[in-house]
Amino acid sequence: MSIESLEPLGTPIALLTDIDGTIHSHECTTRFATEVWPKCKDHMFLIFLTGRTMADTLDSIRSYELPQPDIIVADVGTSWRRKKTNTEDQHPFLFAVKRFPRNEVVRIMEGFQDLNIQETCSPHRASYNIVGAVNKIMVENALSNLMVDCLWSQDYLDILPQGVNKGTVASHIINCLIPSEAVVILAGNSYNDSHLFIDVRQPCHRVVPNDTDQSLIEELSRSTDCILPEGNGVDGVLTLIQELLSDTTKGG
Numbered sequence: 001m002s003i004e005s006l007e008p009l010g011t012p013i014a015l016l017t018d019i020d021g022t023i024h025s026h027e028c029t030t031r032f033a034t035e036v037w038p039k040c041k042d043h044m045f046l047i048f049l050t051g052r053t054m055a056d057t058l059d060s061i062r063s064y065e066l067p068q069p070d071i072i073v074a075d076v077g078t079s080w081r082r083k084k085t086n087t088e089d090q091h092p093f094l095f096a097v098k099r100f101p102r103n104e105v106v107r108i109m110e111g112f113q114d115l116n117i118q119e120t121c122s123p124h125r126a127s128y129n130i131v132g133a134v135n136k137i138m139v140e141n142a143l144s145n146l147m148v149d150c151l152w153s154q155d156y157l158d159i160l161p162q163g164v165n166k167g168t169v170a171s172h173i174i175n176c177l178i179p180s181e182a183v184v185i186l187a188g189n190s191y192n193d194s195h196l197f198i199d200v201r202q203p204c205h206r207v208v209p210n211d212t213d214q215s216l217i218e219e220l221s222r223s224t225d226c227i228l229p230e231g232n233g234v235d236g237v238l239t240l241i242q243e244l245l246s247d248t249t250k251g252g
């Protein structure tokens with residue numbers, strides 16, 4: 001356990017958030033960087049979890065002028081980078097990630113005409129654009145002998161190392177890398193964030209922007225023991241942080 005990068009002045013806040021459509025949307029990015037971040041950076045542990053590749057994520061943090069997060073979790077949970085060490089080889093599920101049988105997955109998936117491979121992803125996942133009426137059961141049956149999970153979205157399919165996704169990685173971070181007294185906020189807006197809301201069992205605030213994908217809301221509604229996200233609004237994430245900040249500074 002290591003929390004050296006966090007020296008809380010008030011109650012620590014851990015924000016585990018998706019980027020596109022969540023912390024980066026409309027006026028949200030500028031407001032986060034100029035109004036919220038300066039007030040909370042001394043007691044916020046910031047983690048980005050995104051479906052982008054690591055290189056693309058680093059580019060977008062620069063171009064959107066977002067703060068440097070403590071941890072970047074890219075490639076839908078399969079890539080990992082900590083600010084302190086600037087390395088990508090300390091993934092909490094390194095064993096599962098490294099043994100991902102990408103070549104075998106790609107070979108099997110060549111049999112499915114309605115899926116176009118995305119060429120620019122990490123070696124530890126295989127992602128496809130859905131371009132036709134693919135039979136999901138047949139795909140999953142074809143991959144059933146491999147240690148992989150299929151994460152279906154409306155337009156694409158992510159094939160991931162078994163047990164590795166935004167939610168399981170977030171859960172590890174909350175358990176092992178942030179102070180237990182931290183107020184935890186989870187934020188996401190699309191289907192690949194469903195694990196973030198469903199698999200994280202620790203007490204936390206869950207927020208979604210009000211233009212969240214309907215498929216995410218439907219998925220969360222189907223999951224009987226998921227607590228539905230509480231916040232909304234174009235800047236629901238920021239509003240919640242600002243409310244928490246005013247609460248934590250009152251006491252401190």
Ligand SMILES: [Mg+2]
Binds near residue numbers: 020021188190
């Ligand atoms: Mg998003």
